Amino acid sequence: MDGAGEDETAAVLRAAGRQIKAWREAAGLRQAELGAAIGYSEEMVSSVERGRRVPKPEFLDKADEVLGAAGKISAMKKDVEEARYPKNVRDLAKLEEESVELGAYANHNMHGLLQTPEYTRALFAMRAPSYSEDEIDRQVAARMARQSVFERRPAPLLTFVQEEVTLRRPIGGRLVLRQQLEHLLDVGRLRHVAIQVMPTDREDHAGMGGPLQLLRLRDGKTLGHSEAQLHSRLIGDPRDVQILEMRYGMIRAQALPPRESLAFIEKVLEET
Numbered sequence: 203m204d205g206a207g208e209d210e211t212a213a214v215l216r217a218a219g220r221q222i223k224a225w226r227e228a229a230g231l232r233q234a235e236l237g238a239a240i241g242y243s244e245e246m247v248s249s250v251e252r253g254r255r256v257p258k259p260e261f262l263d264k265a266d267e268v269l270g271a272a273g274k275i276s277a278m279k280k281d282v283e284e285a286r287y288p289k290n291v292r293d294l295a296k297l298e299e300e301s302v303e304l305g306a307y308a309n310h311n312m313h314g315l316l317q318t319p320e321y322t323r324a325l326f327a328m329r330a331p332s333y334s335e336d337e338i339d340r341q342v343a344a345r346m347a348r349q350s351v352f353e354r355r356p357a358p359l360l361t362f363v364q365e366e367v368t369l370r371r372p373i374g375g376r377l378v379l380r381q382q383l384e385h386l387l388d389v390g391r392l393r394h395v396a397i398q399v400m401p402t403d404r405e406d407h408a409g410m411g412g413p414l415q416l417l418r419l420r421d422g423k424t425l426g427h428s429e430a431q432l433h434s435r436l437i438g439d440p441r442d443v444q445i446l447e448m449r450y451g452m453i454r455a456q457a458l459p460p461r462e463s464l465a466f467i468e469k470v471l472e473e474t
Contacts, residue, residue, distance in 0.1 A: 212253060214281050214282060215253035215254075215255075215256060215282070216252075216253035217278075218250070218253070218257065218262075218278050218281075218282050219250055219251040219252055219253040220251075221274070221275060221278065222247075222250060222251055222257075222265055222269075222275060223251040225265070225269040225270075225271050225274075225275060226247075226251075226265075226269060228269075229268075229269050229270065231269075233247040233248050233251070234247075236265065236268065236269070239264075239268045240261065240264035240265055240268055241264065242261060246261075255336075256282065256336075256340070257282060259279045259282075259283065262275050262276055262278060262279050262282065263275075263276050263279075283343075283347075293436070294348070294427060294434075294436075295344075295347060295348045297417050297419070297425060297427075297436075298315075298348060298351045298417065299350075299351065299354070300417075300419050300420055301351070301358050301417040301418060301419055301420075302358050302359070302418055302419070302420055303358055303359045303360075303361075303416075303417075303418040304351070304358055304359070304360050304361070304415070304416070304417050304418070305360075305361045305362075305415070305416045305450050305454075306361070306362050306363070306413070306414070306415040306416070307362075307363045307400075307409050307413055307414050307415075307450060307453050308362070308363070308364055308365065308368060308413050309365040309367075309368070309400075309409060309412065309413050310365075310367075310368065310371075310413070311325060311368055311371065311373060312364065312368055312373075312382060312386070313362055313364065313413075313415075314345050314348060315348060315349055315351065315352075315360070315362075316362060316364075316385070316386060316389060316397075317345060317382070318378070318381055318382050318385050319342055319346055320374055320378045320381060320382075321373055321374055321378055321379075321381075321382045322341070322342045322345050322346070323338060323342050323374070324373050324374030324375075324378055325373060325374075326338045326341045326342065352389070352392065352395070357393075357394040358394065359394055359396075360394060360395045360396070361395075361396045361397075361398070361454065362395075362396070362397045362398065363397075363398045363399075363400055363409070363450075363453050363454060363457050364386075364397065364398070364399055364400065365399075365400050365402070366399055366400060366401050366402045366466075367402060369383065369386075369399065369466075369467060369470045370470060370474075372474075376474060379474055380471065380474050383467055383470060383471040383474060384471065386467055387464060387467055387468065387471070390460070390463070390464050390467070391464070396460040397460060397463055397464070397467075398454060398457040398458055398459065398460055398463045399457060399458045399462075399463040399466045399467065400453065400456065400457040400458075401457075401458065401466075404456055404457075406456055407453075407456060408449045408452035408453050408456060409449065409453045411449065412428065412430060413428065413429060414426060414427070414428055414446050414449065414450060415427040415428070416443070416446055416447060416450055424443050424447065425437060425438055425443065426438075426442065426443050426446040
């Protein structure tokens, strides 16, 4: 997360904390008393009021009810929830919301927009150095929030190419993988979604440079997005975007067509 993102998040959390503290003091309650009333520890209430911890929606709703805030504390849920997400994820989610067309190639695991919560949690749980449980929760929530793009109307065109290995790698174990494959089939049957599989036996492969994502925005501009180890970056230079568009077009041409890909996924599910 960059400095601007950290400052923005901290400002939102401090503002929420000040509001909760003001309502608590107006109600004549100590931190421990508020915590007992809403089912959280005194330490949690203290951390939230100081802007050190991100309160979950249930915390805000219960505090609103106990403190008689008439919805003023609950009204902060959206801003606080967005503050939970890493800055780069918030930026990407906003662009995905503005896209009329999105295309993505994934080669190590399921693309984030296609993942189940269990699959996502398993991915972040294996990160090294390890994440805390709070950080895992934060990352999972952020990734799931991005999937609202499937429910947008008018619906954007969404295309994905998944390497065959991502269908077989048992991230989270066999049950999690089976659920993930079933979810992939459900999503792939949506009219505005096309999922393709890149078989491992392909000799010609335009995606050897790694995963990529393309986003065509409402204003006609196209952006690229790539992730590699510790870096996540947007690509706006038209010349670079043109290269990514060329590569993605070749990747889609080299992969199995959507209908054959769904049949391939069904076969892998039967074998899993």
